[in-house]
Each structure stands twice: as C-alpha cells, then as structure tokens.
Amino acid sequence: MSEATQALYLAVELVISMDAGLVEIVLLSLQVSLLAVAVACAIGLPLGALLGIARFRGRRLLISINNALMGLPPVVVGLAVYLMLSRSGPFGVFGLLYTPTAMIIAQTLLVLPIVAALSRQTIEDLNAEYDEYLRSLDMRLAGRLKTLLWDGRASLATAAIAGLGRAIAEVGAVIIVGGNIDHVTRVMTTAIALETSKGDLALALALGLVLVTIALALNAAVEILRAGAERKLHAGA
Amino acid sequence: MLAPETTALASFRSVSYASAGDRLLSDIELTIARQGITTIMGPNGAGKSTLLRLLAGLLRPTSGTLTWHRPAGTGQIETAFVFQRPVILRRTVSANIRHAISPLKLPDAQASRRVDAALSDCSLEHLRDAPGRRLSGGEQQRLAMARALARQPDVLLLDEPTASLDPAATNAIEQIALACADKATKVVLVTHDAGQARRLSNDVIFLNAGRAVEHSPAAAFFNQPLSQPARDYLAGRITITDT
Amino acid sequence: MKLLVALICILPLVATGAAAQDRFIILQSTTSTANSGLLDYLAPKFKDKTGIDLRVVAVGTGQALKNARNGDGDVLLVHAKQREEKFVADGFGTKRHDVMYNDFVIVGPDDDPADIAGVYDITVALKKISAAKSPFVSRGDESGTHITERGLWKLAGIDAAADSGTWYRETGSGMGATLNIATGMRAYTLTDRATWIAFANKPDFRIMVEGDKRLFNQYGIILVNQQRHPHVKAAEGQAFIDWLISPEGQLAISAYKRDGQQLFFPNAN
Numbered sequence: 001m002s003e004a005t006q007a008l009y010l011a012v013e014l015v016i017s018m019d020a021g022l023v024e025i026v027l028l029s030l031q032v033s034l035l036a037v038a039v040a041c042a043i044g045l046p047l048g049a050l051l052g053i054a055r056f057r058g059r060r061l062l063i064s065i066n067n068a069l070m071g072l073p074p075v076v077v078g079l080a081v082y083l084m085l086s087r088s089g090p091f092g093v094f095g096l097l098y099t100p101t102a103m104i105i106a107q108t109l110l111v112l113p114i115v116a117a118l119s120r121q122t123i124e125d126l127n128a129e130y131d132e133y134l135r136s137l138d139m140r141l142a143g144r145l146k147t148l149l150w151d152g153r154a155s156l157a158t159a160a161i162a163g164l165g166r167a168i169a170e171v172g173a174v175i176i177v178g179g180n181i182d183h184v185t186r187v188m189t190t191a192i193a194l195e196t197s198k199g200d201l202a203l204a205l206a207l208g209l210v211l212v213t214i215a216l217a218l219n220a221a222v223e224i225l226r227a228g229a230e231r232k233l234h235a236g237a
Numbered sequence: 238m239l240a241p242e243t244t245a246l247a248s249f250r251s252v253s254y255a256s257a258g259d260r261l262l263s264d265i266e267l268t269i270a271r272q273g274i275t276t277i278m279g280p281n282g283a284g285k286s287t288l289l290r291l292l293a294g295l296l297r298p299t300s301g302t303l304t305w306h307r308p309a310g311t312g313q314i315e316t317a318f319v320f321q322r323p324v325i326l327r328r329t330v331s332a333n334i335r336h337a338i339s340p341l342k343l344p345d346a347q348a349s350r351r352v353d354a355a356l357s358d359c360s361l362e363h364l365r366d367a368p369g370r371r372l373s374g375g376e377q378q379r380l381a382m383a384r385a386l387a388r389q390p391d392v393l394l395l396d397e398p399t400a401s402l403d404p405a406a407t408n409a410i411e412q413i414a415l416a417c418a419d420k421a422t423k424v425v426l427v428t429h430d431a432g433q434a435r436r437l438s439n440d441v442i443f444l445n446a447g448r449a450v451e452h453s454p455a456a457a458f459f460n461q462p463l464s465q466p467a468r469d470y471l472a473g474r475i476t477i478t479d480t
Numbered sequence: 481m482k483l484l485v486a487l488i489c490i491l492p493l494v495a496t497g498a499a500a501q502d503r504f505i506i507l508q509s510t511t512s513t514a515n516s517g518l519l520d521y522l523a524p525k526f527k528d529k530t531g532i533d534l535r536v537v538a539v540g541t542g543q544a545l546k547n548a549r550n551g552d553g554d555v556l557l558v559h560a561k562q563r564e565e566k567f568v569a570d571g572f573g574t575k576r577h578d579v580m581y582n583d584f585v586i587v588g589p590d591d592d593p594a595d596i597a598g599v600y601d602i603t604v605a606l607k608k609i610s611a612a613k614s615p616f617v618s619r620g621d622e623s624g625t626h627i628t629e630r631g632l633w634k635l636a637g638i639d640a641a642a643d644s645g646t647w648y649r650e651t652g653s654g655m656g657a658t659l660n661i662a663t664g665m666r667a668y669t670l671t672d673r674a675t676w677i678a679f680a681n682k683p684d685f686r687i688m689v690e691g692d693k694r695l696f697n698q699y700g701i702i703l704v705n706q707q708r709h710p711h712v713k714a715a716e717g718q719a720f721i722d723w724l725i726s727p728e729g730q731l732a733i734s735a736y737k738r739d740g741q742q743l744f745f746p747n748a749n
Contacts, residue, residue: 087551133324151327179537197656198515199681
C-alpha cells in the first residue's frame, strides 16, 4: 500500500474511532487558533479601520509595514515571543512559556497583520462610499468606525477566516513557544511535525488530512452562519 | 426683497467656492427664506449641488460668509441631506433610519417613536425589516427621505432626489417634501425637472456658470424670467458661457 | 460578535487550566529520547510514583542547553558530556549524573556506494565515504549527535565541513528530519541507535557501521540551578533525577523495547 492511500485509511480510521489523542489535539488546536483570531480581531479590526479612514503623516508607511508583516515567517514570530516569555526575558516572571497561552500570543501576532491589512482595505473602500453621507449626519469618528465595521461585516468575516487559516496551519511559532508537550501544548501541526520526524509519514499525512478537513468545516460553518444571517435579514421583505 | 431680520433663514454674502483652482461659485448674494420650498435650478455645472453642500456644511466657502439667522432662544439650525443617489447602509430599513438619528443620542423610546413616524410618513412600514439594499430605486429614495425626516431637521436639503425615478416614485417623494414644508420645515431642492419646480416651489434661485443670476418667486420666474440664461434654459436652449 | 465574546471568556480557562496543574516539571531533552518513545514510556511510571507530571520539550542538545541556560526548564537530559560539564561549571546546573547510554551507528542505502558495510573502525569508514565522495548527511545543528559526528571526522583527519554543499550536506534539522533527508537522497548519516530503531521511514536502508567504542553515546541528567533561576522546581526536578537513577528507574529504562530490541542501557552509578 502506498504512503498516500495508507494515510487516507489512517485518517478515516482516526476520525471514525474518535481517537482520544486526536480529539485532544484537535480541540487544543481549535481553542488556541480561534482564541488567537478572536483577540487579533478585537485589536486588528478597529486598528485596520482607523488606518483605513484616518489621514495622518506616515500613514502610507504604516500601511506598507502592515502589509510586509503579513508575510512574517511564523518561526520569527515564535522566536520573538520565546525571547519575550523566556524566564530570562522581560515577561519571564509570568511563566507563560510552554503553555497554550504562549501559543495564543504567538498566533495572535501572526494573525493581527492579516486582519488589520484586510480590514483596512475593506473599510477604506466602504468609507469612500459612505463618507459624504456620514458627514451629512455629523457622525463622529467612533460612530463612523462602528458604522463601517458593522456594514463591512461580510468582508471582515472573510478577513477573520483568512487569519484563522494562517493560525491553524502554522507550526513554526507554536512549536517554539509551546514546546510540543504531549497533553499540554501539542496541536495538529506540531503533531504532524513530530510524526514526520519519527518517519511515520503515513500518520503525519493522515493528521494533515484531518487538519484540512477541519479547516474546510470551519470555512463552511462561517459561510452557513453568514448565509443564515442574510436570510434572516431578508425574511421581512 | 424681504426683510432678512424677520423672515430670513440664511444669507450668503459674497460667497465664493473654489476647488483645486476651479471656481465653482462666485460672489453669491442670496437670502433664503425661513418658510416654504426654495428651488435651485440651472444647467449642469452651474454650481447647484455645490450651493446645497455649502448649506449642508459639507463644504465651506472659500471666501465670503454664509450666515444662519436663528430666532432668539432656539438652538443650532439642523440640516438633513438627501442625495441624488442615496447611500443605503447594509442593514434593514428601520436600522437605516435608527442609524441616521444615532448621533442625536436620543433616549431609546424616543428614537423608536421617531423611526416609526418616519416609516409611516414615507409609507415604508411594510418594508421595516427588509434589507435596505434590496429595495427598488423609489423605495430607497423614500428611505433616504425617512432617514432625513427622522432627524427632524430645520432644513431639508434635497439634491435632485427624483432624477432617476419613475413618475409614481417621483410623486411619492414630492408629496413627502410638500408635507414636510407644510409642517414648517424649510425645504431647499435642487432639480432639473422644470415641472417639478413648478409643482413645488415657492421661490426659485437660478444659477448659471457659478453665479446666482436670478432669485424670484416661482410664479414670476416661470412666467417671465428676468435673465437671458434663465429664459434660454426654460426654453430648452443650450447656452455656452465662457467662465 | 457573541461568538467573539464567548471565546474571550474561555481565554482565562486555557491559561488557568495550564497553571492549575502545578505538580509538573519541564524536561529539556533531545529528540532521540522523545522520538524513540522512551520518555512517553517513563512519564506515566514516574507520575504513578510521585504524582508529578513530566512535560517534555524535545529539541537538539544545543538548543536544550540554551533553553535551560535561559531558565526555561527544570531538568536537562542530553548527550554531550563536555558541554554538560561546562553547563554545570558555569553555574547553570547543580550536578551531572550519568543515566544511560546507547550507541551511534552509521546508516546508509543497501547498495552501499562507499563499500563500508561491516567496517568496524569508524575512522576507516568515514575515510572511505570521503574518498568515494558518497553523499553524507550531517545534522549541522549543534545537537549532541552533530557534536559527536564532528569529533569523529576530526579523528579520521578529514575536514568534511570544507566540502559542505558537495557530498557533505548539513541539514540543520533534527534527527528525524535528517533521516528523512538521508533516505530521500540515499545518503549515509550518523544516528543514535534508538532513533533509528524507532524510525519508520527507512526503505532499503540499514546499519552499515556499529560497535566501535568511539560510537558510544552517553546521556547525562542535570537539575537546573535554582540559585540561578529561582522559579526552578528543584524538589520536583530532583525527585525525577533521583527516580531515574534509582534501581527502579534504571530497570524501567532497560525494560523499554522497540521491535524486541532494547534501545537504552542504564549506567547510573
């Protein structure tokens, strides 16, 4: 049996048997990445929106930096967070290294530039459309931000999904700051890396298939939620 | 001319407006009356929308002064603007109206009453929960009117609100504007539609090439326009003026 | 929006969930001990005995030493004796104990282009590889295995690093990744026997050189110095060391087998 077909069998078997080890790492993966995306959105959406509508010196430069940060290698982020959270680092006293919290911090930093850049673009376009109307309402900055963020929600959800895709698929950052400790900080991607290094390519590939399936399911869930919201909005018509 | 101290709402004194070196309005001297519907007419590029945006505060005069005359004891004069192509927010009809009055920071119950009244005034009750962007052009413009009315403005500024609407939808907007004027809200209307101007106006300001060439009571304007550009315009002739 | 709020509410749970279980130590260790499954085998036995959770961070020896120097671990289990002694001498660790050993082997493709199969003397084998310019994959990552391998080249009188990029290829990766690369490019490589036995992806590959006493691979264990890093869980860490070098721990090491083969040989004194 080839590695690929063997992997497919294994993946199906793992999922059907609800393998306890698999369930554990899947849940931790979801928990870490979803929380990272939530925190990144809480910071990145208003920040991106502000960057989209405010006009100030150095704005172009900030946008360029933001765009460049989108391509930051996860390993670099992992290393930076490691140096911050290490016992010898400035935040060492909190003892966060090798905990899920450290992984959430690292992934938040990875996702933040994506959410900020995509929401910046969305909000800037929407603001161009709404600007004169909002000015005619005498809307202040906070109200304007709120209006644009809410009306841009469909595109912003896509930005969040893009961020989630990056978070749940990356291994470089979480393996450094999480340490891939069994039952504590082992997630899908670090488990895949581990099985690969053990030479168990079929199991690694099977875990990869499970990861892809979960990513697909998450996307579908968001799509269904969005469609549901639209339907609700249209029900009265 | 009417005496400004008692009946004037706003006056322009040598107002000019330029944008990127283009002089769009020059030496405007006008007094807008407190009551009724004032219509601004003129060929394309005459500066009609610019004048309306100055009234709305969306633009500021490059030179000269625009003064609002407030009767003693009243607050600032509030305007509401209805655009030719309304910006409909991506939410329901009622949420659109509620959003328009959100900067007024009204108590919740009062805000709800205003939304209901605006829906009723613009015959939109049955569309209350419909998404605004799914409405027809005429319904969208009624929604824009409803949003403006909910703000209970002193002045309602309408920028060619019926330019792309069919006759029935146009009639609906006109009825709302007339009802508004009846309730002592000042209406300033920019229109290309001479018939509409005849139906609605108390007085007409005629702009040509950035200048106010005529300001007369409606009947007088349509029967015997004083200026050559106005005569040409009403007769359907194209005039080209060097500016 | 509601989803977001709900998620943020879970955040403290994750954080405290990790902190509540306070009876744990972090062991900075090498991929060979972790990937071979030894530590997964020992951890539950140690937990039964003491109630202390063993959390293993498996990296190369060089990285493990660096992490421990930074205080990011309570106990260090690695295999580079000189560096371990320096670690203790520099005041980062309290005392070094021998724990166990296994040995390194040279593995390579069945067709054996350098004709080294069965050669006993490791320096002869390395000379043949270099003379034949047969591909050799090196860890190149300052790991214990890499340090040993460099020492062996030196003993053979060959400056292999000078040919880096030609027949001598440095991966800068862990043992597992390096083995995947070696089998992929049909190259020789030096690996510890435990990782090799536990490694699954080795088609048409076998051990070529073994048994030379210079291929001896000693593992040592060190408690990170609490005086240097006050947060170190010295009592729990010492409990693990004491257990591992006790007859019970030593027996557990020798009892761990893969494919019927013993992977590590206890030798605490």
